[in-house]
Amino acid sequence: MDSILQGLGQAFWLIITFDPDLYEIIAMSLRVSLSAVLVASAIGLPLGAWLAVNRFRWRRTTIAVLNALMGLPPVVVGLFVYLLLSRSGPFGVLGLLFTPSAMIIAQVIIITPLIASISHQAIRDLWAEYHDLLISMNATRGQRIRALLWDGRRALLTATLAGFGRAIGEVGAIMIVGGSIEHSTRVLTTAIALETSKGNLEFALGLGVVLIALAVAVNMTIHGLSGTERAPAW
Amino acid sequence: MSTLAGTLATGAAQGCEAGAGTRQPLLPLVLERAEARARGKLLIGPVDLTLGRSGFTIVMGPNGSGKTTLLRLMHGLQRLSAGTIRWNLPEPIARKRQAYVFQAPIMMRRSVLDSIAYPLLLRGTPRSEARARAADWAVRVGLGAALHRPAPVLSGGEKQKLALARALIGGPEILFLDEPCANLDGRATREIETILLDARAGGTRIVMATHDMGQARRLASEVLFLYGGRVHESGAAKGFFAAPETPEARAFMNGEIVE
Amino acid sequence: MKRSYSLLRAFAAFLSLVLALSAAPARAEVMRMAVTTSFENSGLADVLLPAIREDTGIEVQLVVVGTGQALRLGAAGDVDAVLVHARAAEEEFLAAGHGTHRREIMYNDFVLIGPQDDPAGIAGAESAAEALKRIAAAQALFVSRGDDSGTHKKELSLWSAAGIDPAGGWYRPIGAGMGAALNTASAMNAYVMSDRASWLNFGNKSDLALLFAGDPALFNQYAYIPVNPALHPHVRADLALRLEEWLVGARAKELINGYRVNGESLFVFNAVSK
Numbered sequence: 001m002d003s004i005l006q007g008l009g010q011a012f013w014l015i016i017t018f019d020p021d022l023y024e025i026i027a028m029s030l031r032v033s034l035s036a037v038l039v040a041s042a043i044g045l046p047l048g049a050w051l052a053v054n055r056f057r058w059r060r061t062t063i064a065v066l067n068a069l070m071g072l073p074p075v076v077v078g079l080f081v082y083l084l085l086s087r088s089g090p091f092g093v094l095g096l097l098f099t100p101s102a103m104i105i106a107q108v109i110i111i112t113p114l115i116a117s118i119s120h121q122a123i124r125d126l127w128a129e130y131h132d133l134l135i136s137m138n139a140t141r142g143q144r145i146r147a148l149l150w151d152g153r154r155a156l157l158t159a160t161l162a163g164f165g166r167a168i169g170e171v172g173a174i175m176i177v178g179g180s181i182e183h184s185t186r187v188l189t190t191a192i193a194l195e196t197s198k199g200n201l202e203f204a205l206g207l208g209v210v211l212i213a214l215a216v217a218v219n220m221t222i223h224g225l226s227g228t229e230r231a232p233a234w
Numbered sequence: 235m236s237t238l239a240g241t242l243a244t245g246a247a248q249g250c251e252a253g254a255g256t257r258q259p260l261l262p263l264v265l266e267r268a269e270a271r272a273r274g275k276l277l278i279g280p281v282d283l284t285l286g287r288s289g290f291t292i293v294m295g296p297n298g299s300g301k302t303t304l305l306r307l308m309h310g311l312q313r314l315s316a317g318t319i320r321w322n323l324p325e326p327i328a329r330k331r332q333a334y335v336f337q338a339p340i341m342m343r344r345s346v347l348d349s350i351a352y353p354l355l356l357r358g359t360p361r362s363e364a365r366a367r368a369a370d371w372a373v374r375v376g377l378g379a380a381l382h383r384p385a386p387v388l389s390g391g392e393k394q395k396l397a398l399a400r401a402l403i404g405g406p407e408i409l410f411l412d413e414p415c416a417n418l419d420g421r422a423t424r425e426i427e428t429i430l431l432d433a434r435a436g437g438t439r440i441v442m443a444t445h446d447m448g449q450a451r452r453l454a455s456e457v458l459f460l461y462g463g464r465v466h467e468s469g470a471a472k473g474f475f476a477a478p479e480t481p482e483a484r485a486f487m488n489g490e491i492v493e
Numbered sequence: 494m495k496r497s498y499s500l501l502r503a504f505a506a507f508l509s510l511v512l513a514l515s516a517a518p519a520r521a522e523v524m525r526m527a528v529t530t531s532f533e534n535s536g537l538a539d540v541l542l543p544a545i546r547e548d549t550g551i552e553v554q555l556v557v558v559g560t561g562q563a564l565r566l567g568a569a570g571d572v573d574a575v576l577v578h579a580r581a582a583e584e585e586f587l588a589a590g591h592g593t594h595r596r597e598i599m600y601n602d603f604v605l606i607g608p609q610d611d612p613a614g615i616a617g618a619e620s621a622a623e624a625l626k627r628i629a630a631a632q633a634l635f636v637s638r639g640d641d642s643g644t645h646k647k648e649l650s651l652w653s654a655a656g657i658d659p660a661g662g663w664y665r666p667i668g669a670g671m672g673a674a675l676n677t678a679s680a681m682n683a684y685v686m687s688d689r690a691s692w693l694n695f696g697n698k699s700d701l702a703l704l705f706a707g708d709p710a711l712f713n714q715y716a717y718i719p720v721n722p723a724l725h726p727h728v729r730a731d732l733a734l735r736l737e738e739w740l741v742g743a744r745a746k747e748l749i750n751g752y753r754v755n756g757e758s759l760f761v762f763n764a765v766s767k
């Protein structure tokens with residue numbers, strides 16, 4: 001109990017003293033996770049909608065694989081991306097290993113299945129509702145997907161935020177491909193892991209509190225900007 | 235609503251009359267031995283029928299007799315299992331010149347204005363023009379005060395009016411309606427009937443299922459009586475209402491239970 | 494056709510957005526060095542890195558991993574140099590041609606940690622081997638890194654020197670880093686072998702105490718190996734050499750020998766200048 005209180009105290013202290021290292025780490029966490037969410041949403045949302053709207057031979061298999069990929073251990077993704085980006089790997093010449101780009105790539109791989117899967121479920125329900133109308137109006141495939149994405153935007157926002165939650169809290173993969181290099185690729189989660197390994201449990205917990213506060217702040221900001229959770233739910 | 239009649243006619247006509255000289259008519263529609271099945275079970279058919287260039291066809295029949303299935307079959311929502319359905323135009327073109335109003339109106343999660351404008355946007359009409367015409371239509375069907383309300387929160391009657399405006403805004407040559415007034419009160423029913431008569435006057439062919447006998451008498455120029463998934467009796471409205479030929483139609487008209 | 498173009502455009506816009514979001518400001522003299530967790534945990538890096546920057550203008554980015562992974566990173570050319578402590582593995586690394594040469598820099602030592610009341614009585618042992626024998630005889634809980642790290646390898650070599658094949662319920666290999674091993678030992682009130690630096694900096698000691706140290710068998714030599722530019726032309730061999738010069742120089746000697754945690758010195762500088 002004492003440790004937990006001390007952790008909260010540490011978090012509060014870190015925030016109000018504007019510890020520059022802390023803000024650097026927060027900025028890196030946000031930059032990596034928000035970029036990853038942006039990329040993963042641009043892939044995952046249309047993919048989810050496409051899977052909901054189209055009937056094709058490997059559809060069930062694709063969905064099953066997608067759902068399975070959601071459970072992929074981040075460490076495995078990290079290893080996979082490491083092997084790709086390593087100087088001895090196929091994309092080594094790009095020199096991306098141990099950079100924020102590498103962390104973004106790993107996170108995109110981790111959260112795209114999640115975003116695609118949640119959006120697939122949401123869009124599938126909406127499609128069941130809209131199906132006859134859109135067919136009747138002779139909407140093309142692309143127009144259908146666009147209408148579903150737009151009208152399902154609240155559910156999709158939820159998918160996106162779930163992706164963000166997974167990204168900002170992820171540690172295994174970005175530790176491997178980012179290296180947690182101080183002043184370069186260190187983010188909140190890898191800093192927490194580092195402090196824990198040093199036995200600085202209160203400090204690590206303090207960082208954890210900061211991480212949660214950050215996630216809550218991002219969620220509220222996005223809900224605020226989009227007007228969800230305020231307008232009538234329809 | 236009383237001023238509606240004068241202004242309504244134009245909207246529906248725009249689509250068909252533009253270039254009427256050069257444009258091939260969509261109708262007649264011919265069904266030959268048409269059948270619809272679901273998992274092998276025969277839903278309707280075989281149906282032989284021809285829809286002429288103009289008129290107001292009322293589809294009647296007991297519950298489960300196949301009214302909805304027939305409308306969906308003609309509109310292309312229900313897969314044809316056997317027989318043929320032939321428009322006067324190739325299928326892809328024909329699909330673009332019709333509209334359908336569902337028994338339970340499907341409301342998109344958008345404002346009334348955007349919902350009505352949507353069919354125009356689908357065909358590439360610029361957004362501002364689509365919105366202007368949608369606002370116009372909203373006023374015509376009596377939704378002028380609800381332009382910016384979310385469509386899903388409208389009342390049942392308002393939803394039907396929205397669905398009607400959305401169906402008519404593209405100027406369809408033929409409009410299918412499936413019991414559009416089933417859940418409405420007398421006043422809303424009359425308002426919708428006025429809109430339909432105006433659309434017809436503007437040149438839109440109408441095919442509508444209903445089991446409101448009074449409505450059928452007010453609107454029909456032609457009647458299809460379905461029974462057991464087949465067209466049991468059909469003909470001009472006058473003759474049908476004066477003296478139905480089959481005992482089932484007669485019983486149905488008299489309000490008896492027809493099994 | 495038109496649609497596929499707009500799709501392409503969208504994708505291109507997207508890529509450039511990602512690049513814009515992830516592009517880091519270019520820095521001139523940056524090199525990466527893989528180091529072991531125990532080195533990072535000692536806190537010495539916080540003293541050395543600013544001094545290196547000041548004297549040489551080089552920004553050294555530390556990738557903190559286990560010895561095995563550090564050498565893998567070096568072999569793959571993902572870092573420019575490694576600073577590790579596992580003699581046999583280092584020799585192998587050099588034999589395979591992954592590094593240009595090996596330069597000894599400094600050493601620290603390992604210590605045996607355990608419950609304050611010392612149920613196995615290792616505090617009075619003559620040697621490290623003797624201490625381990627007592628732990629095995631008492632079947633006292635012992636936490637092992639079990640992660641094939643330099644520290645783990647050292648621990649195994651000590652067990653075999655003691656003539657013991659550690660196994661049984663009392664021996665708990667956890668497959669994790671030094672910090673995790675110390676946290677586990679702290680929670681189970683078990684014996685554990687740690688490098689002195691990690692132990693001194695460790696913040697969650699609870700009932701644990703340093704019970705045995707000082708046997709030369711416990712000394713832990715750190716060596717610096719630049720990655721071979723003949724195999725990996727992109728490595729900053731020039732910076733790696735300049736860093737080496739600094740590491741074996743007078744300023745490094747002063748900082749390494751003078752580094753203290755809780756008043757105890759941790760490292761002994763033993764580089765020989767050429």
Ligand SMILES: Nc1ncnc2c1ncn2[C@@H]1O[C@H](COP(=O)(O)OP(=O)(O)O)[C@@H](O)[C@H]1O
Nearest residue numbers: 272277278295296297298299300301302303304
């Ligand atoms: N998808 C379907 N699967 C099985 N039976 C169906 C399906 N759609 C309609 N039916 C059946 O077909 C018959 C005609 O239905 P419908 O056209 O809805 O009748 P109506 O609109 O005249 O009440 C009914 O017996 C109905 O249960």
Ligand SMILES: [Mg+2]
Nearest residue numbers: 301302337412
């Ligand atoms: Mg019906």
